[in-house]
Amino acid sequence: SQQGEEDPQALSIQEGENATMNCSYKTSINNLQWYRQNSGRGLVHLILIRSNEREKHSGRLRVTLDTSKKSSSLLITASRAADTASYFCATDPFSNTPLVFGKGTRLSVIA
Amino acid sequence: DTEVTQTPKHLVMGMTNKKSLKCEQHMGHRAMYWYKQKAKKPPELMFVYSYEKLSINESVPSRFSPECPNSSLLNLHLHALQPEDSALYLCASSQVPHSGYEQYFGPGTRLTVT
Numbered sequence: 001s002q003q004g005e006e007d008p009q010a011l012s013i014q015e016g017e018n019a020t021m022n023c024s025y026k027t028s029i030n031n032l033q034w035y036r037q038n039s040g041r042g043l044v045h046l047i048l049i050r051s052n053e054r055e056k057h058s059g060r061l062r063v064t065l066d067t068s069k070k071s072s073s074l075l076i077t078a079s080r081a082a083d084t085a086s087y088f089c090a091t092d093p094f095s096n097t098p099l100v101f102g103k104g105t106r107l108s109v110i111a
Numbered sequence: 112d113t114e115v116t117q118t119p120k121h122l123v124m125g126m127t128n129k130k131s132l133k134c135e136q137h138m139g140h141r142a143m144y145w146y147k148q149k150a151k152k153p154p155e156l157m158f159v160y161s162y163e164k165l166s167i168n169e170s171v172p173s174r175f176s177p178e179c180p181n182s183s184l185l186n187l188h189l190h191a192l193q194p195e196d197s198a199l200y201l202c203a204s205s206q207v208p209h210s211g212y213e214q215y216f217g218p219g220t221r222l223t224v225t
Binding site for chain 2 (some may be wrong): 040048102
């Protein structure tokens with residue numbers, strides 16, 4: 001069953017611009033994770049934010065979490081063509097079921 | 112070594128064939144996962160192995176049979192598959208079977224059933 005829902009489904013930007021992706025979820029969570037997947041490859045973990053954290057940074061990535069709105073956002077600053085990929089949020093419901101992945105946002109960064 | 116390896120990279124099989132997918136990790140992780148992913152869709156969990164025991168089977172048809180011979184290896188045995196089983200099959204591992212830990216994914220096996 002789907003827990004996370006990313007928005008937008010697809011995003012196309014110019015190199016150097018910022019990209020923002022949003023994830024909404026339905027139930028309470030312990031943590032939320034973001035993953036990147038280059039076309040036809042495995043997923044790569046980007047960042048994990050716990051339910052008691054509001055913001056986290058990693059390099060050009062900034063993730064926010066608003067548990068009252070059950071939403072998270074991933075901001076990629078100064079995007080590069082190599083950032084072209086699908087981005088998935090994955091949530092960890094309190095019931096300790098396995099990670100559930102959202103539908104993903106397909107990001108295209110045009111050089 | 113933070114790598115999960117999967118073999119083969121590509122596999123084409125007929126509906127009467129029997130084949131196996133293999134996954135290996137040497138990070139000492141005690142949880143391993145099989146996912147199925149269709150084009151432009153998120154990964155769908157199939158099985159979870161926790162400390163070498165099958166802990167979750169997400170109602171996967173019996174034509175998919177997982178096996179965990181030891182803590183580093185995970186196999187997925189395939190038999191009498193259907194064309195709709197064509198997909199990218201991803202293996203992943205995590206330190207322990209708790210979703211508070213990041214999962215490390217292999218590159219996947221692209222399976223085509225003819």
